[in-house]
């Protein structure tokens with residue numbers, strides 16, 4: 327990153343990885359880095375353990391899906407799920423690419439044009455003193471816009487309603503508009519974990535003005 331970006335994610339490492347996961351991190355991850363010469367259609371930012379990335383890969387077998395996630399254990403979980411017992415990528419997941427770091431590192435290069443960008447349950451950073459860590463500030467939304475094809479869509483889902491309202495305020499200071507907010511709830515690990523003590527997930531779909 328050229329300028330010092332404020333960190334928007336929590337921890338980078340969780341519990342120690344298994345021998346198999348370490349092997350996949352060493353041998354498979356470098357082979358499935360995003361490559362700007364491919365037609366990269368779909369980006370998911372902060373994929374957690376990657377369940378939704380895998381769904382996208384199966385739903386759109388002819389499209390390349392890039393997932394970005396700086397949490398090492400999440401990256402390892404996705405690698406483990408897309409590889410078979412011989413540690414080879416399963417045929418249905420050959421269209422997945424993984425960027426194991428802060429997504430701004432690739433977005434700032436402006437080399438990609440996505441038709442869809444997904445952000446499901448971005449960290450809400452609820453304490454006032456952490457507000458600056460919120461990823462979906464106006465500047466970042468404009469960065470997403472510059473990496474979005476004409477007529478492309480940015481789909482954001484959060485069950486943190488205060489963050490939802492904050493994001494809709496941020497959108498007013500961008501080159502984007504809200505074109506829809508009604509889609510069926512998408513189940514992710516975070517969404518299921520929080521269902522018991524939070525509200526339903528709200529969505530915002532953005533496109534160019």
Ligand SMILES: C[S@@+](CC[C@H](N)C(=O)[O-])C[C@H]1O[C@@H](n2cnc3c(N)ncnc32)[C@H](O)[C@@H]1O
Nearest residue numbers: 334335372373374428429446447449514515516
């Ligand atoms: C609350 S979790 C949600 C994970 C997943 N989307 C889900 O719904 O289960 C938010 C994720 O966003 C990731 N994240 C935060 N800032 C990011 C950034 N700048 N680039 C990529 N991922 C980021 C975090 O590491 C974390 O895994």
